[in-house]
Amino acid sequence: MSNNRTYSMVKPHAVADGHIGGILKMIEEAGFRIVALKKTRLNPEQAGKFYAVHEGRPFYEHLCQMMSEGPIVAMILEKDNAVADFRALIGSTDPAEAADGTIRKAFAKSKSENAVHGSDSDENAAIESSFFFSETERF
Ligand code: CMP
Numbered sequence: 789m790s791n792n793r794t795y796s797m798v799k800p801h802a803v804a805d806g807h808i809g810g811i812l813k814m815i816e817e818a819g820f821r822i823v824a825l826k827k828t829r830l831n832p833e834q835a836g837k838f839y840a841v842h843e844g845r846p847f848y849e850h851l852c853q854m855m856s857e858g859p860i861v862a863m864i865l866e867k868d869n870a871v872a873d874f875r876a877l878i879g880s881t882d883p884a885e886a887a888d889g890t891i892r893k894a895f896a897k898s899k900s901e902n903a904v905h906g907s908d909s910d911e912n913a914a915i916e917s918s919f920f921f922s923e924t925e926r927f
Contacts, residue, residue, distance in 0.1 A: 792866050792867065792868060792869075792870050793823065793864055793865065793866050793870050793913055793914075793917070794864075794865050794870040794871045794874045794906060794907045794913045795862075795863070795864055795865075795905075795906075795907045795912075795913045795916035795917045795919075795920075796815075796862075796863050796864075796865055796874065796878075796904055796905055796906050796907070797860045797861060797862045797863065797904065797905045797920075798811050798860060798861040798903070798904055799854070799855065799860060799901065799902070799903055799904060799905065800854065800855065800856075800857050800858035800859065800860055801854070801858075801897060801901045801903075802895050802901075802903045802904070803827075803858060803859050803860060803861060804858050805895075807895050807903065808827075808861055810894070810895065811891055811895060811903065811904060814877065814891050814894070815865065815877070815891075818867075818873070818877045819867050819873075820865040820866065820867045820870070820873075820874065820877075821865065821866040821867065822863055822864075822865060823863075823864040823865065823866045823926060823927065824862075824863060824864040824917075824921045824925050824926055824927070825861065825862070825863040825864075826861070826862050826863075826920065826921070826925075827859050827860070827861050827862075828859065828860060828861075828862055828920070829856070829858070829859045829860065830855055830856045830860060831856055832852050832853065832856045834856070835851070835852040835853075835855040835856045836848075836852045837919075838855070838916070838919055839851055839852060839855070847899070847900060850900055851900060854900055854901060862920040862921070864917050864921060864926060870913070871906075871907055871908070871909060871910055871913055874906045874907075875906050875908070876890075877890060877891060877906075878890060878891045878892055878903075878904050878906045879891060879892040879893055879896075880892065881899055881902055882899045882902075883896035883897065883898065883899070883902060883903075891903055891904050892904065
């Protein structure tokens with residue numbers, strides 16, 4: 789995947805609270821093109837695989853439980869400098885530290901229930917995108 793794309797998902801608490809539309813609006817207004825999008829659901833094993841890099845960390849079990857408690861919205865986003873620009877748009881992991889105008893400032897509830905995920909590198913954006921979308925869906 790080029791450095792024009794990143795992977796994101798709206799987390800279950802934000803879906804349950806009716807924030808899909810508000811989050812997508814902020815994403816599109818920030819200049820991202822939605823390349824692929826689906827509402828789906830992770831089971832605890834899939835959530836564990838997706839977040840395997842965090843295995844062993846104190847928040848890992850809760851993270852896997854939280855990410856599998858309801859539907860998520862998975863998406864691939866396109867824009868120049870997508871990974872870094874999207875991380876700036878979502879804000880800090882901890883909503884108490886998230887800047888005004890960021891998605892997490894608007895919709896996160898805690899460090900764990902932080903509304904959205906955003907890939908942290910081009911390499912992970914490619915891996916995470918193929919976790920949810922087939923080759924033909926990534927157009
Ligand atoms: P995300 O961007 O999806 O990537 C890893 C996730 O782990 C993160 O958002 C949070 O949901 C969660 N996380 C990271 N750090 C902490 C923490 N210190 N306490 C609780 N959850 C965390």
